Amino acid sequence: MSNTSIDSLQHEERRFPPTASFSATAVATSALYDEAKADRLAFWARQSRDLLHWHKDFTQTLDWSNAPFARWFADGELNVAYNCLDRHVLAGNGDRIAIHWEGEPGDSRDISYAELTAEVKRAANLLTKLGIGKGDRVAIYLPMIPEAVVSMLAVARVGAVHSVIFGGFSAESLRSRIDDASAKLVITADGGWRKGRVSPLKPAVDGALAKEGDLSVEHVLVVKRCDNDVEWTEGRDLWWHEEIETVDAEHEAEAFEAEQPLFILYTSGTTGKPKGILHTTGGYLTQVAFTHKNVFDLHPETDVYWCTADVGWITGHSYVVYGPLANGATQVLYEGTPDTPHPGRWWEIIQKYGVTIFYTAPTAIRSFMKLGREIPDSFDLSSLRVLGSVGEPINPEAWVWYREVIGGGSTPIVDTWWQTETGAIMISALPGVTITKPGSAQVPVPGITIEVLDEAGTPVPAGGGGLLAVTEPWPSMLRGIWGDPERFKETYWDKFAAVLDKPVYFAGDGARLDEDGDIWLLGRVDDVMNVSGHRLSTAEIESALVSHPIVAESAVVGAADETTGQAVVAFVILRSEHVEHQTPDEASALLRIHVSEQIGAIARPREIFIVAELPKTRSGKIMRRLLQDVAEGRAIGDTTTLADTSVMQIISDKLSKG
């Protein structure tokens, strides 16, 4: 973030105290902070017992003796799916709607807790029939349809481990994730609806499994969603709707130990290879349930909650599937894009279901701002009472617009900071308690300890800036990187190891503290970009680019973008034998497609500049900072450490000529 925006953030003086009527019935009270402060572990133990059903109670809350590998509630036993389903039915809430599902073409289904439980039981029996048991990995590549939720819960129910792969990822990305986790089963669909068209999914699975050496995958289970034609591999491929008829309706949930792996979710890091972030059950479910209830002020009997995230991301795991269902919430699940068939589709859905709690990303809010308030103004949004934001810093203007236009000028806004690795919300206001400030995520949630540290590991004073660090272990923390314990230590725990005498988690985000001690997030400090709230690695896109035969070298930067936060901008040197055969426009069009194929459309660069040189230091390191200046149209910064100081002049001259 540039210095000017940091300055303007510092001068944000608008404050929004909770109303007395909201506070009067709020789930969270300031007593939570006191309780957590008095005894953090006792606080989490109480939350865990209050919020979850334990088949066998635990005797030890945290085992940190092998730090940074944490064990929470380790001798306790539970079943995640039982917690999200059966117990609500047994408590007499079987008729409550769990999911109001809305398909993009306008088809819809209301699914009660009793119905969802019945579907998951059958799916669990089907998994067992297909040989999936405790610890086996199942890849899930589905659109936002009820079967996505059913599949995740069924996998959890039998003690297996899911790896959900966002439907926007390509066959290549899918393949590497299936391989890394040695998945035995892939659950997919023929396609999903997107932007008014069928977007096929099965071909990517076929492509991912086409090459030799995929011994791990035994079956592909295919949900029929769009009825589009699919290729079929006899013996391997099975239709969901046919198979589900062949199994028993009854299924008893078995208890598993609290540290049983629940899922692996791949996310981009600073190298070319995505990291398989591993989460387990007891601690994860405790913190997602706690935060979902307290941060969103959930009253499960009356609220209708809607989180717009895809289940392919951590937000979908924690705040579409596990948090809301553990809490017995009623929620909306929407398949499609916000602007199909018209730009008011989201607001129409809020009106239709009377959504009371709404959770989305700043990039979406900024796109709606651009379209103008007339669109949301033409729907009845008066049911809304809490609004949430996640994925990237929300600029104060978007925050205020969100509150005014979507929230009718009265709803509290919770700006929630967290990561795939943290599993659940870590920093957020609590509605009914916190006086909110546009642009600041504000305070750690009760039971979480966060500090902003300088390079020496010293907490910065009020007004100072530094690196965001989590200084005590937390229940939903990642338990590791799948198959790579060393990378886990290096990436998150080595940063402060030399200067501090206890393990401290380095988040990779910069932050500053204001005069009140509130936290303002400033974006990543590493080579990870944040495009529309999605994490992308510069190294991963660079390696996709150089995998193309015409490319000699590439450098990727995240350039500031008004709507998407950051946008991918690439600088590419072509191999000399190709320079003459391809115009820069042709080459960049070709390479944009290539990146989509290698990683997925989300990683496709907004712009690719074909250049003759890249700016490098004398030790050969690419100076991305300078390329970022060019990509953002700024005056080029300090070039004194460049090996060849004329190169930046050449690049910017070339670009200004078009």
Ligand code: WTA
């Ligand atoms: C960024 C998404 C500022 C941050 C849940 C983090 C945020 C990365 C916020 C994690 C927020 C997420 N304010 N920045 N409220 N929420 N981020 O793993 O840079 O997809 O490190 O998890 O998103 O992205 P991830």
